[in-house]
Amino acid sequence: MPGARRSSEGERSERCWAFAWWVRSSAGTVELDWLDRARERNGMGIRIGMLGCSPGNGHPFSYSAIINGYCYAGLRESGWPVIHDYITCRDPADFGVADLRVTHAWTQAEEVTQALCRTADIQHALRHPQDMLGEVDAVIIARDDVESHRSLADPFLEAGMPVLIDKPLTLDRRDLDHFTPYLEAGQLMSCSAMRYATELDVPRSRLAEYGELKLVCGTILNDWEKYGIHMLEASLSLVASRPQSVQPLPGIHQGVAILLQDGSRITVDALGSVPPHFELALYGSERITRHAITDNFGMFRRMLWAFAHQVRGGIPIIDPVNTLDILRTLIAGQEALDSRREVLIHE
The missing domain is CATH 3.40.50.720 (NAD(P)-binding Rossmann-like Domain)
Known part of the structure; x- marks a missing residue:
């Protein structure tokens, strides 16, 4: 066939x-x-x-x-x-x-x-x-x-x-500095396709209905190093506030809490060896929702389309500030997990 x-x-x-x-x-x-x-x-x-x-x-x-x-x-x-x-x-x-x-x-x-x-x-x-x-x-x-x-x-x-x-582009601050001019010039694109998850279309278009967004919780399989980028891309492309610091959470699996500049928080739990699982939960003063993310084809195709748009236009399809915030948060999260201390994003 x-x-x-x-x-x-x-x-x-x-x-x-x-x-x-x-x-x-x-x-x-x-x-x-x-x-x-x-x-x-x-x-x-x-x-x-x-x-x-x-x-x-x-x-x-x-x-x-x-x-x-x-x-x-x-x-x-x-x-x-x-x-x-x-x-x-x-x-x-x-x-x-x-x-x-x-x-x-x-x-x-x-x-x-x-x-x-x-x-x-x-x-x-x-x-x-x-x-x-x-x-x-x-x-x-x-x-x-x-x-x-x-x-x-x-x-x-x-x-x-x-x-x-x-994804992830890098876990090394020096390499990130090396790649930054290419990101800013629109020559380089790097992201998790979870930024484009079809399951997040509705909450993205109705964020005002949540009232004050107090907490975003992401849950993934495997480890922070390779899979944390998925939840960072999904969550930090939704919220307006920028990340400020990352703190490790106690427990039998990897977990971090990310403090945003407006005082709200994002948590990410990397559960290790479990069945495939990607979930984002949004907790607002007026609305609470949970979203299981399973449409790999849809998010991959959207990401590839975005790359085609960037190639055609010659300008970044994703704001480089957002990409750099996500990667610096990923790096700070790994440092926080390794050192068991709070790490500032721009430390």
């Missing part, structure tokens, strides 16, 4: 035209010279290079399938059953992201690269990441091991190419 394949050239052209019109209408006529030249050169929209794969993280497969469509047999044999299940249950109309097309792929293992290319009909399997220079228009670094991010990203950032780096 065939899976959702890429649409016809006519359908893709129609989607590309509509997307370009929306960007020009909403972001003015800001257009990168290199991107205009790229369109003239290849006539196929924005060519994406997909880079890397890390243990337990199948994002190269899910991102590529969402952008390109997928081969049912290739996805089934890829070894990512959860991704297989949430990809194959979607309607074919859900696939494709603006005029992005993953054309090149590299991972650390040739057999993984070949499996990725089979899954998402990627034409070029490369032996070295630098082979993408001059061949693609933007890259996605789909690894969540932070120690690899700077060395993988720098050749592309230095070449002036747009880059999307999987």
